[in-house]
Amino acid sequence: MIFDTRPKMKREDLFDREKELEDLHNNLDVPIMVITGVRRIGKSSILNVFLNEISYPSIVLDLRALKNNYGLKEFYEILSQGISSKLEKLIDIIKNITAIRIAGNEIEIKWRGKDALNLTSFFDHLNRKRIIIAFDEAQKLRGPRSNEILNAIAHSYDYNKNVSFIFTGSEVGLLYDFLKMNDASSLLYGRYYYNLTVERFPKDVSKGFLISGFKEYNMSVTEEDLEEAISFFDGIPGWLTFYGNEVVRGLKRFDVIKEMAVNLAKNELENLIKTRGSKRYATVLHGIALGENSWSRIKRYAEEKEKTTISSSILSNILGTLEELSIIKNYEFIDPVYREAAKRLDL
Numbered sequence: 001m002i003f004d005t006r007p008k009m010k011r012e013d014l015f016d017r018e019k020e021l022e023d024l025h026n027n028l029d030v031p032i033m034v035i036t037g038v039r040r041i042g043k044s045s046i047l048n049v050f051l052n053e054i055s056y057p058s059i060v061l062d063l064r065a066l067k068n069n070y071g072l073k074e075f076y077e078i079l080s081q082g083i084s085s086k087l088e089k090l091i092d093i094i095k096n097i098t099a100i101r102i103a104g105n106e107i108e109i110k111w112r113g114k115d116a117l118n119l120t121s122f123f124d125h126l127n128r129k130r131i132i133i134a135f136d137e138a139q140k141l142r143g144p145r146s147n148e149i150l151n152a153i154a155h156s157y158d159y160n161k162n163v164s165f166i167f168t169g170s171e172v173g174l175l176y177d178f179l180k181m182n183d184a185s186s187l188l189y190g191r192y193y194y195n196l197t198v199e200r201f202p203k204d205v206s207k208g209f210l211i212s213g214f215k216e217y218n219m220s221v222t223e224e225d226l227e228e229a230i231s232f233f234d235g236i237p238g239w240l241t242f243y244g245n246e247v248v249r250g251l252k253r254f255d256v257i258k259e260m261a262v263n264l265a266k267n268e269l270e271n272l273i274k275t276r277g278s279k280r281y282a283t284v285l286h287g288i289a290l291g292e293n294s295w296s297r298i299k300r301y302a303e304e305k306e307k308t309t310i311s312s313s314i315l316s317n318i319l320g321t322l323e324e325l326s327i328i329k330n331y332e333f334i335d336p337v338y339r340e341a342a343k344r345l346d347l
């Protein structure tokens with residue numbers, strides 16, 4: 001079902017994206033692929049559909065929930081979930097690893113002490129057969145453990161021809177900051193990788209998406225609502241899915257659903273501001289949402305609002321971070337739903 005709000009697993013549920021899937025299939029032999037794109041654009045869906053279409057097994061690590069200062073235990077918890085969810089296909093490959101215990105339809109990983117799992121040896125072991133390991137939202141791997149993980153990946157790149165990696169990330173700047181493939185001092189420097197950037201739907205594809213989704217429920221909406229949804233959600237499939245799902249569940253009014261989407265985005269921005277520990281993020285986001293579209297205009301705006309002079313380096317830091325998080329680009333919001341949400345932030 002097109003309006004199912006979980007990431008899609010099968011091509012029949014995935015609208016369009018034939019080109020993206022073909023690109024991935026054509027690059028199957030590249031040891032590292034990187035899938036980038038803004039939040040809700042469909043990276044996880046494209047990744048899952050692709051991995052379900054290839055003939056050999058894969059492990060997907062859903063890293064979204066990983067905390068900033070995660071340890072090996074938390075990382076292995078996610079690895080064990082990734083393996084457990086495809087245990088049938090992986091059981092032959094992992095059953096001889098001493099650090100991994102199969103307990104019913106789940107696995108347990110020993111993370112410390114004698115016989116603990118060593119990531120490098122784990123990849124070496126997997127190399128007996130062709131396999132793909134996918135890190136979904138890989139920028140979350142940044143942190144005290146990142147070198148250890150990158151080290152294992154770089155080793156595997158060099159020695160394990162059967163193991164390849166896919167990284168996805170919605171915070172594109174942070175993802176590349178983690179991978180550091182263009183940084184001469186880094187472990188993965190100079191390795192070739194294939195990058196797929198997932199773009200938003202053009203208007204006609206958005207329209208086709210909504211019409212096809214409603215058709216699955218023998219429903220339709222007015223041309224006016226259709227146009228409003230297409231224009232407001234700006235070709236981002238996750239928002240279009242959110243809209244379609246609310247309509248088929250009985251909520252008819254566009255303006256009500258729009259409010260819900262904006263509130264969701266507002267929550268996400270508030271979390272970001274809280275994590276960064278500076279209210280100034282709110283001021284800057286607010287200014288950009290109102291159309292302040294240059295460095296000096298934003299500075300003036302924030303100084304007026306806060307009634308204080310603002311250090312240039314601090315402002316540059318904030319703007320740099322917002323770019324790395326793929327919230328803004330060239331002093332504009334990438335996702336119009338976030339722009340609307342930013343206008344409502346408490347200052």
Ligand SMILES: Nc1ncnc2c1ncn2[C@@H]1O[C@H](COP(=O)(O)OP(=O)(O)OP(=O)(O)O)[C@@H](O)[C@H]1O
Nearest residue numbers: 005006014015039040041042043044045170237238
């Ligand atoms: N091409 C598509 N056809 C049908 N549904 C889609 C498509 N692309 C995305 N979706 C839906 O949009 C939502 C977001 O998709 P998905 O989770 O794959 O995106 P994402 O880029 O991984 O998002 P995030 O950055 O939040 O992880 C999901 O509800 C998914 O089912």
Ligand SMILES: [Mg+2]
Nearest residue numbers: 043044045136
């Ligand atoms: Mg995702």
